[in-house]
Amino acid sequence: MRLVIRLVLFALLAAVLALAWTFAPQDLDAPPAQGIAAPPVPATPGVELKAILAGKMLSSAGFAYRGGNLTEERVFNMGAIVVSHPKGTLVFDTGFGKNVAEHFKTTPWLMQTTARYEQEPTVAEQLTAAGITPSAILLTHAHWDHVSGLEDLPNIPVLVPQAERDFVDNGGAATELARKIGTTAYKVYDFPNGPYLGFENSFDYFGDGSVVLVPAPGHTPGSIFAFINTSDGKHYVLIGDTAWQSEGIDHPAEKPWLARNLVDNDAEQVRGLLVRLHQLKEAIPGLTVVPAHDRRIWETLPQLKEPSPSPQQ
Numbered sequence: 001m002r003l004v005i006r007l008v009l010f011a012l013l014a015a016v017l018a019l020a021w022t023f024a025p026q027d028l029d030a031p032p033a034q035g036i037a038a039p040p041v042p043a044t045p046g047v048e049l050k051a052i053l054a055g056k057m058l059s060s061a062g063f064a065y066r067g068g069n070l071t072e073e074r075v076f077n078m079g080a081i082v083v084s085h086p087k088g089t090l091v092f093d094t095g096f097g098k099n100v101a102e103h104f105k106t107t108p109w110l111m112q113t114t115a116r117y118e119q120e121p122t123v124a125e126q127l128t129a130a131g132i133t134p135s136a137i138l139l140t141h142a143h144w145d146h147v148s149g150l151e152d153l154p155n156i157p158v159l160v161p162q163a164e165r166d167f168v169d170n171g172g173a174a175t176e177l178a179r180k181i182g183t184t185a186y187k188v189y190d191f192p193n194g195p196y197l198g199f200e201n202s203f204d205y206f207g208d209g210s211v212v213l214v215p216a217p218g219h220t221p222g223s224i225f226a227f228i229n230t231s232d233g234k235h236y237v238l239i240g241d242t243a244w245q246s247e248g249i250d251h252p253a254e255k256p257w258l259a260r261n262l263v264d265n266d267a268e269q270v271r272g273l274l275v276r277l278h279q280l281k282e283a284i285p286g287l288t289v290v291p292a293h294d295r296r297i298w299e300t301l302p303q304l305k306e307p308s309p310s311p312q313q
């Protein structure tokens with residue numbers, strides 16, 4: 001009997017150590033990339049990018065990337081990126097909507113018990129306050145925290161690639177909310193424009209190189225990256241949840257095993273994309289890589305709602 005107890009204790013200890021190891025630092029190998037140059041600045045004037053902060057989730061650095069500190073709290077941003085162009089205004093993702101309390105109940109049990117969230121004025125409210133009516137909404141992917149605000153933005157086309165449209169239908173619990181809301185608005189687009197920054201296919205949305213979408217399957221089957229090149233010469237890439245925090249790109253380091261298993265569709269594809277983004281960031285000085293949930297990065301972006309100026313003395 002004593003031997004059985006010892007064996008059970010040993011197995012438990014081994015399991016705990018194995019789980020702890022999955023959070024330990026382990027950076028991915030990222031050799032320097034060859035032949036990457038900054039994309040051209042569009043000739044079109046008036047292309048601007050603005051961020052809308054629309055919700056927070058509180059988690060830890062250790063849950064976001066391998067090697068992060070599990071006791072270091074990180075604010076996971078929820079929000080939308082607005083790209084204004086003379087031909088239309090695009091909104092990428094939709095942050096927390098007004099019914100986020102209901103939406104949160106569609107998330108995995110582990111998330112509901114471990115994570116806390118805070119509401120902020122919704123994307124729809126902030127767009128209305130700024131007098132903006134988007135011409136289209138584009139999703140980096142269709143997980144609940146990116147579609148929650150769709151409900152508040154009716155009658156606007158929601159653009160996704162076919163692979164993500166299929167994932168909405170067949171993704172089970174991961175896309176339960178995306179199936180419940182917005183399904184009539186989904187429109188599918190393709191990537192007809194050939195290679196872009198090492199990605200095989202692309203979709204040059206306005207035809208002037210200002211907004212270029214590329215397939216980036218991994219986190220979900222139809223995830224995209226959106227390269228935004230603004231008229232003031234700045235370069236951004238919206239990467240959805242391929243990395244949750246910038247360290248995922250900078251090391252590069254993937255999410256720990258537990259998080260990967262909860263949220264990533266194909267860990268191998270995600271690893272490849274993290275290395276690619278790391279290489280792009282090194283090769284293109286001034287490229288701002290925007291993980292959907294890194295609040296620190298979002299706060300450095302131009303804001304739709306600038307802080308009110310301090311009163312004149």
Ligand SMILES: [Zn+2]
Binds near residue numbers: 143145146241292293
């Ligand atoms: Zn997300």
